[in-house]
Amino acid sequence: MKLYVDREYASPWAMAVFVGLREKGLGxxxxxxxxxxxxxxxxxxxxxSLTQRVPTLVDGDFSLSESTAILxxxxxxxxxxxxxxxxxxxxxxxxxxxxxxxxxxxxxxxERSTEVVFYRPTDKPLTAAGQAAASKLIAAAxxxxxxxxxxxxxxxxxxxDLAVMLNRLILNGDPVxxxxxxxAARQWQRPxxxxxxxxxxxxx
Amino acid sequence: MKLYVDREYASPWAMAVFVGLREKGLGxxxxxxxxxxxxxxxxxxxxxSLTQRVPTLVDGDFSLSESTAILxxxxxxxxxxxxxxxxxxxxxxxxxxxxxxxxxxxxxxxERSTEVVFYRPTDKPLTAAGQAAASKLIAAAxxxxxxxxxxxxxxxxxxxDLAVMLNRLILNGDPVxxxxxxxAARQWQRPxxxxxxxxxxxxx
Ligand SMILES: [Ca+2]
Ligand SMILES: [Ca+2]
Ligand SMILES: [Ca+2]
Ligand SMILES: [Ca+2]
Numbered sequence: 179m180k181l182y183v184d185r186e187y188a189s190p191w192a193m194a195v196f197v198g199l200r201e202k203g204l205g206x207x208x209x210x211x212x213x214x215x216x217x218x219x220x221x222x223x224x225x226x227s228l229t230q231r232v233p234t235l236v237d238g239d240f241s242l243s244e245s246t247a248i249l250x251x252x253x254x255x256x257x258x259x260x261x262x263x264x265x266x267x268x269x270x271x272x273x274x275x276x277x278x279x280x281x282x283x284x285x286x287x288x289e290r291s292t293e294v295v296f297y298r299p300t301d302k303p304l305t306a307a308g309q310a311a312a313s314k315l316i317a318a319a320x321x322x323x324x325x326x327x328x329x330x331x332x333x334x335x336x337x338x339d340l341a342v343m344l345n346r347l348i349l350n351g352d353p354v355x356x357x358x359x360x361x362a363a364r365q366w367q368r369p370x371x372x373x374x375x376x377x378x379x380x381x382x
Numbered sequence: 383m384k385l386y387v388d389r390e391y392a393s394p395w396a397m398a399v400f401v402g403l404r405e406k407g408l409g410x411x412x413x414x415x416x417x418x419x420x421x422x423x424x425x426x427x428x429x430x431s432l433t434q435r436v437p438t439l440v441d442g443d444f445s446l447s448e449s450t451a452i453l454x455x456x457x458x459x460x461x462x463x464x465x466x467x468x469x470x471x472x473x474x475x476x477x478x479x480x481x482x483x484x485x486x487x488x489x490x491x492x493e494r495s496t497e498v499v500f501y502r503p504t505d506k507p508l509t510a511a512g513q514a515a516a517s518k519l520i521a522a523a524x525x526x527x528x529x530x531x532x533x534x535x536x537x538x539x540x541x542x543d544l545a546v547m548l549n550r551l552i553l554n555g556d557p558v559x560x561x562x563x564x565x566a567a568r569q570w571q572r573p574x575x576x577x578x579x580x581x582x583x584x585x586x
Contacts, residue, residue, distance in 0.1 A: 250477055
């Protein structure tokens with residue numbers, strides 16, 4: 179298999195698929211696209227990704243974009259540990275979290291980009307909108323985790339998504355409750371996550 | 383079951399779940415929230431929706447937000463026709479389309495809000511960004527449909543999502559190829575879709 183990602187290895191959604199492939203124990207090649215240079219609009223890639231976005235997985239003659247679709251596809255077609263919980267209500271909760279983190283909290287994602295997580299912190303304070311999104315995230319994460327080590331009893335890829343979102347604040351020194359800091363730090367030590375974190379990145 | 387939606391019945395994601403419940407033949411009550419008045423932040427609803435968003439489905443003691451998670455939950459737990467294709471690669475493509483329509487084409491969604499679809503057209507021309515998003519949508523829809531009546535051989539809820547997105551342009555009189563106009567018009571006549579379209583809406 180082949181996985182297309184951004185050349186800065188900063189896309190949290192590319193990271194989720196990279197981690198999922200490693201957790202499944204699958205071999206894959208990583209291909210990087212220079213999104214700032216428009217690589218995703220070049221014909222060779224656009225033929226494989228209808229939506230011209232990363233991550234895109236190529237599995238033989240089948241190529242697929244959108245991280246949530248790719249992760250479900252891996253669970254549906256590949257052996258190895260489940261990436262999402264199997265019990266229907268837990269799986270539903272995991273999907274809810276994935277969808278929410280990809281479509282809400284826009285101010286937080288803009289003001290604490292993943293450059294904060296994978297390159298360096300920023301001095302800029304959060305705006306009121308950014309602070310409101312941070313508060314919503316912290317409240318939801320606290321309620322969902324409810325003191326557990328993982329969102330759903332054992333590890334799932336939703337833990338990676340949540341840890342990255344929390345680390346936008348934590349790794350920047352913004353205030354986050356200790357229990358969530360400890361949760362994110364534990365997630366960060368997972369070997370599949372460290373394999374992404376430790377990738378050699380080009381200067382910005 | 384109970385489904386929370388916006389009081390204008392203008393959320394395309396609430397519509398997708400409403401249509402899915404009807405296609406499954408499930409009985410449900412509709413509850414409307416006045417999002418402009420902040421109903422979604424009231425304690426009663428916030429307890430049921432961690433993310434304070436519509437649509438939210440309440441199924442006994444279980445409540446769930448995010449339309450894609452709800453639709454998968456219905457397929458996982460309820461009898462009746464499938465809302466998404468069962469074959470893994472087709473299901474993956476349907477999920478890709480759902481995820482893409484919910485997270486890309488922002489300029490088109492902003493400049494051709496669903497008020498255009500459910501209330502009235504607008505005179506404002508598309509900006510360059512809006513036109514680029516429209517062109518990307520038209521190219522993807524043409525390639526995905528490839529002359530077929532449905533995206534995946536038989537109806538799926540992804541056809542509703544795609545028809546709504548196309549109707550942001552079509553019902554406003556913006557240029558769209560005839561084949562896509564005919565596809566959207568066919569989808570629009572489906573009884574589950576008409577049940578949503580014909581709901582009595584409050585003035586804006
Ligand atoms: Ca390049
Ligand atoms: Ca507890
Ligand atoms: Ca009200
Ligand atoms: Ca053909």
